[in-house]
Amino acid sequence: MARKFLISRIALAVAISGGLTAAVSSSPAFAAKKEKVSGSFSKEFSAAAAEFDKAVSGAEANPAVKAATDKASAAQTPAAKTAAAAEVDAALGGADAKLAAIGAAATTPLDKIKLGELTRNVGVLKNDPALQNKGLVMMINSGAAKPEQMGQLQYLAGVTAYQTGDYAGAVQYLKPSYDSGYRDQQGMIDKVLADAYKRTNNSGAALALSQAEIDKAKAAGGKPSDGALRTALQAAYDAKQVGPATDLSAQLVQYYPTPASWQSALQVVRSLNKNMGAQENLDLMRLMARTGSMNDKGDYLSYIQDADPRRSPGETLKIIDQGIAAGKLTAGEVADYRSVAQSRVTADRNGLPTYEKEARASSASFAAINGAADAFLSYEQPAKAEELYKLALPKAGGEKDRVLTRIGIAQADQGKYAEAQSTFAQITSPTRLPVAKMWSAYAKSKTGAAAPTAAPAS
Known part of the structure; x- marks a missing residue:
């Protein structure tokens, strides 16, 4: 079940492929900040970092760096990634060593945000999420990031932490980014944050x-x-x-x-x-069949077993035929069910007028009325089924919610969607309420109208 909802690695890659935009591009260039005032680069940092900044900024135009970066992006195995990252490092003239030297000279907030930017960008060139994360965290903690940049910086720090398997770190940065109102263009922030929560x-x-x-x-x-x-x-x-x-x-x-x-x-x-018992599950399987969502052998077999070829031979045969036609069942797998259903279906279908007559008798028991209504619903005669279920309702006792469920199904089958929603809203028993909610959603999806409020789940 979990596999159907979780974020794919491909989707996550798409989410971060744009990289840092405003936050990086708005960082000032060294030449623009020579004055010795608060908020400027230190002299030592400028001297240590200027040449390397040019090398990183011009990476796309450097054939050796570009070739190594392409290798890093395409690498699949840990060994290949390590080797490609080393090539990037060498093509940049020893990037790791230069970052360490530049870091030793970083003293002002502006020094530190630029060091973080350089570290993050080298991480991008190496296709190294851990190094990207390190640089982004430096930028966040530098004290020089503008408020309007912080949401994006936190988002990227959270995503790169997620990529490295540091899910607590992902939450640490994604949560404030999300709370600030930042939303990435790919619409991934809530999905990554939710999955990080799950993984913690x-x-x-x-x-x-x-x-x-x-x-x-x-x-x-x-x-x-x-x-x-x-x-x-x-x-x-x-x-x-x-x-x-x-x-x-x-x-x-x-x-x-x-x-x-x-x-x-x-x-x-x-x-x-x-x-939920067999009868509740049967009504959910009926909904699955009506919505075209039966997908595997287990769905068809569950429906066939709960419908029971002895009680609903016509409905059972219909599902058997559908399962075989869909390639989900083989004739051999359901031979016994088919045999029982075929031995009963003709007499059962021909007996419908008798079932109805007996159900309408003043002395008819609940079992007789309800059984007749079940038969008509099974043979796709919902109008007649609705009439008979309504006759059964006053005598239903503890079976009231089952009868109400079937009345709602019969109404939905006739396209009486508003009436069906009202019927399903009357159901309160714990085993029947989930069935009623799903059928009510079906009726509501057909009209777009607001459904009556059902009792809350226990």
Whole structure:
């Protein structure tokens, strides 16, 4: 489950590929600062750093440095990276040694921010995130960074810490950057920060971070981003927070009702809500089938087993045929289920008028009425099913929420989405509430209308 949501290394590389822009480009050149006043470069630092600054600034125009830098960017193995970084160092005339000498001369805030810039830029040329991070932290701590630069500097320091596996360090810098309102062009800051929280065993903070973004979008009258919803859902799933994970699953598919979203959301709901039985799972599998999100053999087999070829032969055969047609099942795997269903389906379908007649009798039991309604829903006759479920409701007793769920399903199957939302909002039992929330999200996704508020998850 976790693999579906986490940030890919490729996406992270894209997020930082632009490098430092305003913060680096706004650092003053040595020639412009010769006056001996507060905020200037020291004489010793200028003398030590000027030549090396020119070499680093002109790296792209230096064939030897450019070739070594290209090698560093393309290196895949640790050995290749180390060798390429050494070539960059040599092409720059001994970069590490020169940085050490320049550092010994850095005394003023402006010296220190320039030393950090040089260190960071050498790290970029070497494709060395740890060295980049070291330089960025120097810039942050120099005392010379302008307030408008700080958010970007902190973001890049956090990302480079993340790349080195220093997730606590990533949080240390990404959190103040995020809180300051800084947002990178690729929209990665919240995702990297949330994953850093997770990797420091703080899923609660990751959830709060993404939830704040979701709430902000809603308050502004918009819809939360897919990324914010998925990040929050991942955090809630990791923390095993059943109620929030269910609510976020419902929001994800309400706003982004794609098969992939439905598959992820329903997997989360089924995984975390351990107390659901076969009938609850059957209604979730029905939703999965209606949203085109059944994806593997396990989905089809789960549906077939919970539908039960002895109770719902027609529905079972339909799912068997769909699974085989989709290439997820083989005929041999479901031969026994098919045999049982085929032996019963004709008589079951032909018995529908009798089931209805018996269900409408004044003396009909709940079991007779509910069984007839289940049969009509199974054979895709939702209008008749809705009528019969409503007849069963006064006699449902402890089965009330199951009947309400099926009424809502029948209404949704007829396109009566507002009525379905109202029906699902009446469901309160812990085992049925997750099912109701997901079906309500389905109905809401079809209309965009606000759904009635269901009772909170326990």
